[in-house]
Amino acid sequence: DIVMTQSPDSLAVSLGERATINCKSSQSVLYSSNNKNYLAWYQQKPGQPPKLLIYWASTRESGVPDRFSGSGSGTDFTLTISSLQAEDVAVYYCQQYYSTPYMYTFGQGTKLEIK
Amino acid sequence: QVQLQESGPGLVKPSGTLSLTCAVSGGSISSSNWWSWVRQPPGKGLEWIGEIYHSGSTNYNPSLKSRVTISVDKSKNQFSLKLSSVTAADTAVYYCARVPYFGVVIINAFDIWGQGTMVTVSS
Numbered sequence: 001d002i003v004m005t006q007s008p009d010s011l012a013v014s015l016g017e018r019a020t021i022n023c024k025s026s027q028s029v030l031y032s033s034n035n036k037n038y039l040a041w042y043q044q045k046p047g048q049p050p051k052l053l054i055y056w057a058s059t060r061e062s063g064v065p066d067r068f069s070g071s072g073s074g075t076d077f078t079l080t081i082s083s084l085q086a087e088d089v090a091v092y093y094c095q096q097y098y099s100t101p102y103m104y105t106f107g108q109g110t111k112l113e114i115k
Numbered sequence: 116q117v118q119l120q121e122s123g124p125g126l127v128k129p130s131g132t133l134s135l136t137c138a139v140s141g142g143s144i145s146s147s148n149w150w151s152w153v154r155q156p157p158g159k160g161l162e163w164i165g166e167i168y169h170s171g172s173t174n175y176n177p178s179l180k181s182r183v184t185i186s187v188d189k190s191k192n193q194f195s196l197k198l199s200s201v202t203a204a205d206t207a208v209y210y211c212a213r214v215p216y217f218g219v220v221i222i223n224a225f226d227i228w229g230q231g232t233m234v235t236v237s238s
Contacts, residue, residue, distance in 0.1 A: 049210055
């Protein structure tokens with residue numbers, strides 16, 4: 001089975017500071033056919049569905065503030081919030097797509113709080 | 116703007132079948148998107164259940180495949196989930212979600228989600 005491991009499980013960052021969340025896949029999610037990494041990031045606030053922030057590892061979804069950025073390739077990825085705002089308190093999930101077997105898998109989540 | 120809305124019973128008996136429907140509004144279910152189900156047990160993470168295209172093609176999570184059926188009703192602009200032989204482990208918030216194409220390339224991420232519906236498996 002493909003496993004997505006996020007680190008840390010929880011994180012406390014001061015307002016205005018940088019927050020970094022890591023995601024590691026047990027198999028590469030880079031597709032040589034189109035050179036795309038099928039890795040996405042979501043933000044979930046209590047009582048709400050997840051919100052797509054980043055897809056293809058680094059493409060920001062329309063309307064997402066530019067303080068959110070994604071990087072990485074192959075098996076190791078990072079979500080960075082450049083300057084933490086109060087409204088960024090949430091649980092963040094990474095998600096990968098793998099074609100064989102056809103599967104979407106989520107990381108276990110990282111809880112981000114204000115220090 | 117496309118919106119998704121889940122509906123169905125909030126309580127299902129053990130060994131029974133969970134049945135949910137996702138209504139698509141603001142767009143056609145026959146557009147170039149895959150339509151998925153994702154669930155989240157209370158206080159836990161997300162699990163993909165499966166997806167369907169308007170043609171009827173499906174993909175399922177291998178761990179749930181033997182119990183899952185996803186179908187589409189283009190006349191009603193909706194798609195449905197059936198999960199059989201449920202146990203307490205199937206208690207979760209069930210979300211429907213969309214996987215869109217960006218041009219001719221599928222993004223393989225979920226860009227629109229319903230609000231979710233809580234389903235409890237209990238006698």
